[in-house]
Amino acid sequence: MKITLVKKIKLDGSLCRKCEDVQQKMEAADQMSLIDEVLLADERDASSPGMVLARRYNVDQAPFFVVEREGLQPEIYTVYFKFVKEVLNQKTREEDELKEILNDNPDLDFL
Amino acid sequence: MTANLLNTLDLDRELSDQSPQEIIAYALEQFDNIAISFSGAEDVVLIDMAHRINPEKVQVFSLDTGRLHAETYRFIEKVREHYGIQIDVVFPDAYAVNNMVREKGLFSFYRDGHKECCSIRKIGPLRRKLLTVDAWITGQRRDQSPGTRTAIPVIQDDKAFARPDDTLTKFNPLANWSSNQVWEYIRSNNVPYNELHDRGYISIGCEPCTRATGPGQHEREGRWWWEEATMKECGLHSVNTQK
Ligand code: SF4
Numbered sequence: 001m002k003i004t005l006v007k008k009i010k011l012d013g014s015l016c017r018k019c020e021d022v023q024q025k026m027e028a029a030d031q032m033s034l035i036d037e038v039l040l041a042d043e044r045d046a047s048s049p050g051m052v053l054a055r056r057y058n059v060d061q062a063p064f065f066v067v068e069r070e071g072l073q074p075e076i077y078t079v080y081f082k083f084v085k086e087v088l089n090q091k092t093r094e095e096d097e098l099k100e101i102l103n104d105n106p107d108l109d110f111l
Numbered sequence: 112m113t114a115n116l117l118n119t120l121d122l123d124r125e126l127s128d129q130s131p132q133e134i135i136a137y138a139l140e141q142f143d144n145i146a147i148s149f150s151g152a153e154d155v156v157l158i159d160m161a162h163r164i165n166p167e168k169v170q171v172f173s174l175d176t177g178r179l180h181a182e183t184y185r186f187i188e189k190v191r192e193h194y195g196i197q198i199d200v201v202f203p204d205a206y207a208v209n210n211m212v213r214e215k216g217l218f219s220f221y222r223d224g225h226k227e228c229c230s231i232r233k234i235g236p237l238r239r240k241l242l243t244v245d246a247w248i249t250g251q252r253r254d255q256s257p258g259t260r261t262a263i264p265v266i267q268d269d270k271a272f273a274r275p276d277d278t279l280t281k282f283n284p285l286a287n288w289s290s291n292q293v294w295e296y297i298r299s300n301n302v303p304y305n306e307l308h309d310r311g312y313i314s315i316g317c318e319p320c321t322r323a324t325g326p327g328q329h330e331r332e333g334r335w336w337w338e339e340a341t342m343k344e345c346g347l348h349s350v351n352t353q354k
Contacts, residue, residue: 078270098235098238109335110150110314
């Protein structure tokens, strides 16, 4: 299995807030060692490796994870807690999961 | 997952030109276990449309946060009676609400922002409900949230709420409709509506977080008005992700 993490660099050159947040969480939980490759999706450069992957898999959110298993189609995870639960098989806190969903989907405010 | 995503994207292109009724008809035809999310506001048009298309297949749920207006509870009941349908009213986890209220009081959203309360009172029960269905239909529209970069597609692969190793399809048949079109539909089809709309409420959510808006104000200004409008920043600019 190969896991690639794609982080976004914004137009002003800084790392996107959620990417920073996820990275901090992953470092605190010692999960970065489970990531095989980290790529940058640089909004200023459409040919940056992360932007190329985003196009290939039609992903419009960052960060995201590409999980490649032999003989299977690559799987894309844009929701961090799902990745942690389903790929890393680790526990997450429900309140963190729900907050992440709402942060990533502001359109849910109108339900 | 990838094949599925591409499929959904193709379908979105195809369905984008269709009317909300055609999109709902397609959704009801494709899925047996599909539910409409009804907020007790103008998204009642979804129920009306689905009921005209296939009354047998109308499955509706509403999220009762415990903080809705009395008018909204009355309206949900009116809709239930008017269409002769069951409405599954889903509630937040009592333990989680209890903990939040004990620690932070009943109006923590005015101080800490709405996200914590909304995630407990809305997103938690929504997720529980969505674990039981294969597809869902919402009344979300593009014109509801100015400044959000992410466009609302007509059909999407809902990764946030899908069961593990499974897919969940989300339909937003009103995505391309404006508020005016929704209201034209309500008037010309005599659809019942929430009485709060007659009192200047455009968007209706929970009582403490919703207020009437004046002429020229966007409906978003009637919700969480004390919070600074923040731009969602983790979308990848589509201009840069397109070839
Ligand atoms: S809209 Fe207000 S009261 Fe309702 S769940 Fe959100 S923060 Fe809580």
